[in-house]
Amino acid sequence: MDIQxxxxxxxTISPIFELRAGLPIVIEYVMRNGLSVWPYFLLVxxxxxxxxxxxxxxxxxxxxLLMRIKWYRVVVGRILNRIQKRVVKLEDDMDRWGYFAxxxxxxxxxxxTGVWMGTMAAWVMGLDRWKSFAAIAAGTVIxxxxxxxxxxxxxxxxx
Numbered sequence: 001m002d003i004q005x006x007x008x009x010x011x012t013i014s015p016i017f018e019l020r021a022g023l024p025i026v027i028e029y030v031m032r033n034g035l036s037v038w039p040y041f042l043l044v045x046x047x048x049x050x051x052x053x054x055x056x057x058x059x060x061x062x063x064x065l066l067m068r069i070k071w072y073r074v075v076v077g078r079i080l081n082r083i084q085k086r087v088v089k090l091e092d093d094m095d096r097w098g099y100f101a102x103x104x105x106x107x108x109x110x111x112x113t114g115v116w117m118g119t120m121a122a123w124v125m126g127l128d129r130w131k132s133f134a135a136i137a138a139g140t141v142i143x144x145x146x147x148x149x150x151x152x153x154x155x156x157x158x159x
Contacts, residue, residue: 004029005040012047018114019048019144027151037148045144048115049137055119056129080124087121094125099135102127106139109146 005026012022023044030040066072094101106118115136122132 002029008044009047012044013051015116016111018051018111018116019044019140020109020111020114020147022048023144023147024151024154027148041144041148045141048144049140051115052119052133052136055116056123059120059123080120083117083120083124086117087124094127099127099131102132103135103139103142106136107142107146109143109150114143115140 008022008025008029010022011017011025012019014021023041026040026044027037029035030037063076066076097104102118102122105113105121106115118136118139119132122129122136
């Protein structure tokens with residue numbers, strides 16, 4: 001596996017960049033080397049979707065233990081406070097739109113609206129896990145397709 005693919009996958013699992021940054025890195029490599037885009041697109045997509053389970057597991061088991069550590073409590077406390085502010089708006093939308101609101105939130109291809117934030121929001125609100133998983137995964141597919149087509153447009157102009 002080429003280092004650029006590995007870097008793209010590392011961006012894909014990162015909480016800030018996710019698929020929004022990882023996929024263009026992978027697509028650039030694929031297009032530069034004349035490879036088929038679809039297997040790599042599916043790889044990035046599956047890796048990002050699998051992060052939903054990892055994030056839920058983290059918050060279910062490790063978060064409470066780590067909250068006993070001062071620096072973690074301070075840093076994560078700030079992050080969770082910011083998330084809580086976003087969750088309030090999402091909760092209002094949840095009342096009206098249900099899990100579609102969560103899906104659309106994750107589908108927006110901007111930093112801070114992906115799998116990490118969607119899963120944390122679902123965890124904070126105590127939403128049903130399987131319905132949340134389905135909504136977040138669907139939003140990830142939509143975001144992935146949007147980023148893919150944007151990447152095609154950008155990189156087709158270069159190659």
